[in-house]
Amino acid sequence: MQGGATARLPDPGEGLAARYSRVRAGTMALAEGLSAEDMTVQSMPDASPVKWHLAHTSWFFETFLLTPGLPGYRPFHPSFGYLFNSYYEAVGARHPRPMRGLLTRPGVAEVIAYRRHVDEAMAALLAQGREEPAALVALGLAHEEQHQELIVMDLLHLLSLNPLAPAWKPMRRPAPCEADPGRWLSFDGGIRSIGWDGSHHGSHCGGGFAFDNEGPRHEVLLRPFRLFSRPVTNGEWLAFIEAGGYGEPSLWLSDGWAAVQAQGWQAPAYWRRRDDGWTGFTPAGDLPFDPDAPVCHVSFYEADAFARWAGKRLPLEAEWEVAAEGLEPAGNTLGSGLLRPAAAPARRDGRPGQMFGDVWEWTASAYSPYPGFRPAAGAVGEYNGKFMANQMVLRGGCCATPDGHVRASYRNFFYPHQRWMFAGVRLAEDA
Missing domain, CATH: 3.90.1580.10 (paralog of FGE (formylglycine-generating enzyme))
Structure with a gap:
């Protein structure tokens, strides 16, 4: 490990349902302590609000796995497909990316309810034990991990524009070491x-x-x-x-x-x-x-x-x-x-x-x-x-x-x- 890091490698024995729960919980953990205002504002066209990330990662599972693959599944909201599509032209029209920060509605509570709705349906899908969706679930989880990094990037950019320079996470000091002089x-x-x-x-x-x-x-x-x-x-x-x-x-x-x-x-x-x-x-x-x-x-x-x-x-x-x-x-x-x-x-x-x-x-x-x-x-x-x-x-x-x-x-x-x-x-x- 570098510089006292405590990163972990994937557990080769971790099942798909367990990994799904872990990754989805990890996304929500990044939002802990944020206000609704923190999660709604968009600081530039390249960035997205935290709330949008929470919804879009759920949209991915709903659109590509649940709607076509779980009999009887009912989408959470008929407009969410338009609001939270990112760039998938084949799926249909979408809300313009530079205007994601104008979506004061749905609110954070409704987006979190959307995540719960999708998670419950995904649990039912994964419980069927079918092999066909496994590759697409793995892609969806890797996609969500990418959005976890984007949440950190986008929130840091947003808070950097605040003249108060507010802290988002408490400081953790790296382990002391004799730095590499390089060769x-x-x-x-x-x-x-x-x-x-x-x-x-x-x-x-x-x-x-x-x-x-x-x-x-x-x-x-x-x-x-x-x-x-x-x-x-x-x-x-x-x-x-x-x-x-x-x-x-x-x-x-x-x-x-x-x-x-x-x-x-x-x-x-x-x-x-x-x-x-x-x-x-x-x-x-x-x-x-x-x-x-x-x-x-x-x-x-x-x-x-x-x-x-x-x-x-x-x-x-x-x-x-x-x-x-x-x-x-x-x-x-x-x-x-x-x-x-x-x-x-x-x-x-x-x-x-x-x-x-x-x-x-x-x-x-x-x-x-x-x-x-x-x-x-x-x-x-x-x-x-x-x-x-x-x-x-x-x-x-x-x-x-x-x-x-x-x-x-x-x-x-x-x-x-x-x-x-x-x-x-x-x-x-x-x-």
Whole structure:
């Protein structure tokens, strides 16, 4: 475990009904202590209110499992299919995403009643013991875990706009450690296989489930490369700021420089300059940042500019996966309770540290289909495939990713200008 994290891997003996109950309860646990106002407001078009997340994850099970698969099931409300569809064109019309924060009705109590209605029906469906819906239930649970991370991301962005800098969760301190000074690790080139193929289990694949965008498993040709043993730290990023990195156009891609100028970026998102130094906004409010912890909330453009400034580059996603293969996919994830990146001790086995948890790591790879990729038939085929343009791949999970959710083949993706997610940087170079 990294930095005193207490993340858990999935129990291979956990039944589907037990896992369903655990994941659904985990979502509600994130909402504990929030007011109805906290759960209703939408801070920007990319984010969604907590209340909407609670309803949408229930809509998924109702739409794709209960309505077609449970005889006699009656949808909770005839309008919820319109209100809580996200982007599934095949399912029908939907409420515009930028206007989700205007949905003062249904209220939080009615949304929670909706969740109970769906959970009771799902218990009846799962009690039938049929094998056919198992894969779709697994997808629905992985989908809900993604929304658990989104709840943390979106709520943090919302609260960061409040001038009172309110705390959402009490601060839990990371375990003290001697921080990893970092070193370069060498990897051989050659023909390597990456991606998930559904036939092997364990730390590489994270068990028997993967999203469709993680496969098919295929061969890639890599040149010898080196990867740094840990992510870039807050202290190293501060040196980039003090060296004028945000004001030097030669370091930036054209679109990145335009974003710097348009958005006025001078530091990572949530960094605030105080008289006595920098702080970072966290779920526990404003805190002095740890110079040894991984830098977080930076865009792809910032990651790329930092790498240029350092005389290095970002890793290809294939390089990242090759370096991560065989490592236990656990670290400072949601179950640790830290909800922020933490410094980690150096590994003694010659393998890279903090590959899982703490921060998602930008790669230099565009999000595109693997050779032979085919989206699933029907509406669920819209889950990943239609987003394979104009976005970049991130790897490894973060401090808000549910325990056991990621694996070495897991591909996350965001637009290069976005930075409200827990995204950081790991450097690479040619060998």
